[in-house]
Amino acid sequence: MSKKVKTNALRKLDQQKIPYEIFTYSVDGDQVDGITVANKIGQPIDEVYKTLVLHGKNGHYVAVIPVEATLNIKAISKVVGEKKLEMLAVKDLEKTTGYIRGGCSPVGMKKQFPTVLDESVQHHETIIVSAGQIGLQMKVKVSDLLHLINAKVSGIADVD
Template identity: 35%
Template sequence: MSRKKTKSSTGGTPATLALDAAGTAFTVHTFEHTPGVTDFGAEAAAALGDVETDRICKTLLVTLDGGRHAGSLAVTVVPVTMTLDLKAVATAFGAKKAAMADPADAERSTGYVVGGISPVGQKKALPTVVDASVRDHATIFVSGGRRGLDIEIAPGDLVDVLGADIAQVGRG
């Protein structure tokens, strides 16, 4: 089930509300989340069916060590078909090292639950990098702020609304 969201829409998640407020075009796609499933990217890919899996992205939080963002959390957006390259992430953020964030810290910082963390509409704006491969597509899919809800959006619009950088941070 899909529906187009417009600036005049009401309700929604913090992600859809933030996109509405920014006047950014996007489409919401919903599907049934199966309790107990923990590979949320694979679940979305299967549920969205005819969408190329490299258009479906996951939002991963990292902690940075050294550099201008030392000791802080940061956001990465990479296709579900890729693995996050932590060395490339550290380089992209000007840090010495990057490590996956503790899930509880990610939930606390973003206001979303793991498997539903959207890069948009987080409680606290964090530095963000989007994998360069997304430029190969007219639209990509990111979490809309809850499990079973994805947002289809143009990569450039996502980068603009987030104030994100683009870098090659995925591999595979």
């Protein structure tokens, strides 16, 4: 893949001189679930994470969890201090974050929302997240990602 493809996420990493590795994959229809993506890019499933956006009374929040896990909404609600959180409707995702479903990155959203990474990131030096468009993933150091987006780490995922 040429280096010409630049998403907001990749531009932000470049601006901060944060190293990353890019993975590309072909998109067949609506198959953008994380396990399919991990298999397409030939990377361990436990290193590939998905980005979910929620909203509550006090604003929007971002959760980054392993692709094979389910978000524990009660757990993240507690971490961010909200009584009740709901998943952001897909139709509101692009206008809120600048990204579409399947291509939502925790880096480079229109606004940096409070972000929580699942505690499982502590078992990895690097993780793979969306690079801001369907068909494009990026591998970054967990420490760089935490620092860049000022994220918290907490147990917010339930492994299925």
